[in-house]
Each structure stands twice: as structure tokens, then as C-alpha cells.
Amino acid sequence: MSVNKSILIFSSIIFLLQYTYAQQTIQQVRKLQSSPALYNAHKITEKITIDGKMEEIWAKAPWSSLFADIEGDGQPVPPLKTQFKMLWDDNNLYIYAKLEEPHIWASIQQRDAIIYHDNDFEVFLKPTPSSPIYYELEINPHNTVMDLLMPKPYRFGGQALMHWDIQNLQTVVHVEGTLNNPNDKDSYWSVEIAIPFQSLTKFGTRKTPSLNSHWRMNFSRVQWQHQLENGQYSRKKENQKLLPEDNWVWSPIGLINMHYPERWGYIYFTADSTIDSYPASYRAEKTAWNIHYLQQIHRNKEKQYAAELSSLEGYAEFLKEDLKNFDVQITVAADKSFYRVSLKEKNSTHFFTIDNHGNYTTNYEQ
Structure with missing residues (x-):
């Protein structure tokens, strides 16, 4: 880990720790009451080729609801559509995400760099209800990956374990357009992911989710306004300061902080049924x-x-x-x-x- 990377991670942690006791008013608590999103992930026996494209097998998976602003109700509807699909088998969790984007650009190509300094797609997974441990995966249009393990949320003193990797992770990005070319209008970029269940297993836990069980999960899209400098994309500035990014998510949190796992949505692992109910917990x-x-x-x-x-x-x-x-x-x-x-x-x-x-x-x- 470079010195600059360490500084950036430390700065990010300090920023998040400012939210340690963010709830100071009833109005803030009220914003944390929206119902979590629910998605039915169907089990398959067919083989999936991870190539970033939506092959025929994905027709078995429903589209998720459209992403919304991270703060939820009362915020503007994102101008670009983001949705995902999920499938699973005995070995892997599969995710296909499609992100509308007329200007597809990215600069970061170093593994485990701070990927959200580019536009990115993020996955948050919390498999076990009784454990505070969760995982984060970020991918940009270069297919550069950052993954980490959180023993608990930042606001409770958790520290990101950056040296941890999802073993045998597969990710492929497809660009419908041209990457880093400001002279044309792009359509979308998509990412296809295979996460081995075994790579998320803790000692003594199942390697594969049980049928009809739930995981806590969420998905985020970080979107920056851009500017062109000498024909190259960069994050937009005004008065020498970066404009803030947009945070679009599947299941809104109620505040600008993804590290509230109790506010994430639920993934239901099913063979072929569809439910609209939450777990008993x-x-x-x-x-x-x-x-x-x-x-x-x-x-x-x-x-x-x-x-x-x-x-x-x-x-x-x-x-x-x-x-x-x-x-x-x-x-x-x-x-x-x-x-x-x-x-x-x-x-x-x-x-x-x-x-x-x-x-x-x-x-x-x-």
C-alpha cells in the first residue's frame, strides 16, 4: 500500500467516523425508516460465461428496481438508469449490472486503489445475520477492482482490511461505446461478476447459502460530474474544488453513508419461487x-x-x-x-x- 493510498484511506475513515453518532434529531431517525429493497435470486444449474455481456441465461433473472438517491425520498431521481440481475449456483453468486452512461471514462488501473475516485459500481455483502462482518467490492469501467473486509462499520471503530481479497473473483466489464473518448456518445457500461461463496466463508459456516434464506446486501453507483482537459476526462471542479459526487443505490440508506448494513436490502436465495416478505429477524x-x-x-x-x-x-x-x-x-x-x-x-x-x-x-x- 502506497503512502498516498494510506492517506486517502485514513482520510476516508475519518470522514466516515464523523457520522459515528449522526442521529441528533427525530427528523434524521425518520429518514432511516424506509423499507429495505428485496430481490429474489434464482438458482441455476447452467454454466455462465463471465464476459460482461447479458447472455441468454440472464433471462431467468428479474431486473432489480431502479437505483435511487442514497438519501431516499425527497431527493432527485437519478438521470441515468442503473439496474442489476442476480443468479446463483452451488459455487458462485452471479451479478450482472447495467449502468446507462453517455460519457464512459476511467483513469484508475491499480488494484485496490480508491476506485470511487472514478465512476464505479459497488457491491456490499453481509451473509451472516449474527455477525457484524461484511464485504465491499468496487469496480470501474477499466475493470479495476477494490475489495475489502469490514469487521464492523466505521462508525463503531471498524477498520477496512485492504489486504483481504475475494479469492478467485471473476469480473469483466463491457463498454457499449468507447472508453475515454469524448468525441462520441456512449450508451452504457456493464459488469458481470462471479463471487465464489467459499471465498466469503468463515470457519464453521456453510459454503453455500441455504435455499429460502436471506443475505443483507446493497449496491451503489458513484457518479461524478466531469470536465475535459486537453481532450481527457477528469472530475469537474468549480473554484478549484471538486464538485461532490452523486451516490445512487439500490436500497436507500437515508443519509450519505453506505456503511449502515442494517439499512441494506435483502437478497432471497430461491430455486424458483418469488416472495415479497422479509426474514423473520x-x-x-x-x-x-x-x-x-x-x-x-x-x-x-x-x-x-x-x-x-x-x-x-x-x-x-x-x-x-x-x-x-x-x-x-x-x-x-x-x-x-x-x-x-x-x-x-x-x-x-x-x-x-x-x-x-x-x-x-x-x-x-x-
């Missing part, structure tokens, strides 16, 4: 995280955590009805600098716990 997980968000607001205002959930601002709006489904236990330190909440689903053995550090445990497994 969804209600407990959403309720637990709403407790966490409201406790952050309380701590920011009162300099301590609440010992009674009913005293939280926003309790009636975000918690009162949902908590009726659970037996609730809350443990608070004497100086109220720490809390831990346990939600046990009534008439069930399922539970979800969370504390002020964002640590959680659950026995909702697929």
Missing part, C-alpha cells in the same frame, strides 16, 4: 436499531443514556407499537454511560440484543 432488528438511534439522541442531549425506553424522544412514533411483540430487558450502568437491550420475541425463542457501541447478538439464523 426483520422486525426485531429494525426495532433494536431504532432503540439505538433514539438512545443516541438522548445521549447527545442529556449526556447519558435512558434507563426507561418510554422516556426516549420518539418512543411513541418509532417504538411503542413494535415493542408489543417482544419481552424487553434493558440493562443500564449506574452512571448511565452504557446500556444493553434484549428483545425476545413473544411465544418464540428468537432474540436480538444491542448495546450503545452497536454490538449485537441474535439467534435468528437462516
